[in-house]
């Protein structure tokens with residue numbers, strides 16, 4: 001058993017060191033779907049901002065997901081129950097039934113919980129605060145002239161409903177180091193950065209509809225997932241038979257106690273190989289695909305709403321030159337809907353429980369991690385006293401090259417792309433519901 005384990009792991013961790021323990025694996029897998037740390041996937045706008053000859057950035061518009069947050073109450077409770085598994089793992093190791101490494105066991109034994117995980121449900125974590133603060137700081141450094149003195153009417157900062165989203169907006173603004181900047185209150189009615197949130201029909205037909213998660217549920221009967229589950233059970237060597245709920249809770253313990261900012265490992269992650277983590281990641285991709293991606297019929301319609309705001313914003317700024325920055329703070333769901341409106345991360349075949357395509361484009365680890373952000377920069381270019389405009393889109397601080405040639409959209413390309421969305425309505429919502 002132990003020898004088999006060594007061989008599998010060293011095949012998986014090809015580019016890493018040859019050792020197979022978690023504590024010294026060198027490059028542990030760090031893609032945890034929507035709980036991935038921003039630092040695991042981000043670029044750096046200070047290096048990547050396109051400096052175009054004769055052009056000057058005159059306005060920035062962006063959608064920002066909140067930073068890393070504590071689990072919701074439901075998941076938190078299951079994680080808290082699963083803490084008991086720690087003792088099973090340790091005693092199994094002592095009996096010689098486990099193939100975990102001595103140091104990983106020692107780290108697990110000595111591990112202590114940050115109590116806030118089970119009390120500050122949904123709140124922004126200190127790491128989440130750092131994520132948004134860092135983004136604000138880097139944008140300021142990349143565009144110092146534009147973001148230097150933000151006067152009244154030159155900016156909009158507005159969060160969607162939720163204290164962790166409001167706190168994310170504050171952290172971002174703090175990173176900009178601009179004084180006396182006002183952050184709008186979240187609106188209780190439908191707003192551009194989260195039109196689906198109060199949409200009764202969407203709440204009923206999608207969020208409260210178990211069929212939406214059918215593919216994710218079916219995948220748990222797929223051999224791919226069952227093999228991962230079996231590996232986890234055997235590696236831990238415990239007699240306690242792990243259920244799907246237990247596996248999810250252990251995965252959440254790993255993701256929530258791993259720190260991306262300090263690159264600090266969690267001993268809970270020692271229970272999983274990279275293959276196991278990829279199977280668990282796929283479950284999340286399936287959920288998001290059918291909830292707010294191409295698998296849900298209204299996703300692109302909701303995505304039109306913020307994109308219309310972007311077009312109107314840049315049109316106005318071209319005329320009056322006032323707005324320097326517009327930043328909305330929201331949920332991963334919104335970003336996913338915007339991708340579907342823009343045809344980004346679109347696979348030729350729908351994601352399915354039957355076949356995990358390792359090359360798929362729809363991967364929440366990259367499109368919907370903590371603090372994910374989609375930013376458009378409006379540039380004015382002057383040639384022989386004639387002004388021209390272009391727009392560059394950035395995702396997580398890297399230009400999106402697939403949208404327009406070399407990532408630079410001419411003004412016409414930009415208008416052609418977004419103006420079909422202008423008259424989008426969400427009348428189909430029928431009634432207003434409370435944010436869910």
Ligand SMILES: *[C@@H]1O[C@H](CO)[C@@H](O)[C@H](O)[C@H]1NC(C)=O
Nearest residue numbers: 081082084085243244245246
């Ligand atoms: C494992 O999951 C089951 C439900 O599937 C639950 O009743 C049990 O409490 C969980 N065990 C632990 C230790 O979390």
Ligand SMILES: *[C@@H]1O[C@H](CO)[C@@H](O)[C@H](O)[C@H]1NC(C)=O
Nearest residue numbers: 106107108109110111112113
């Ligand atoms: C065990 O944890 C304590 C506090 O949580 C820490 O001070 C100590 O250095 C840890 N020991 C090891 C061997 O990691």
Ligand SMILES: *[C@@H]1O[C@H](CO)[C@@H](O)[C@H](O)[C@H]1NC(C)=O
Nearest residue numbers: 416418419420421422423424
């Ligand atoms: C949007 O509505 C306006 C006014 O009714 C109309 O002139 C325009 O052509 C419509 N645009 C699109 C893209 O449908």
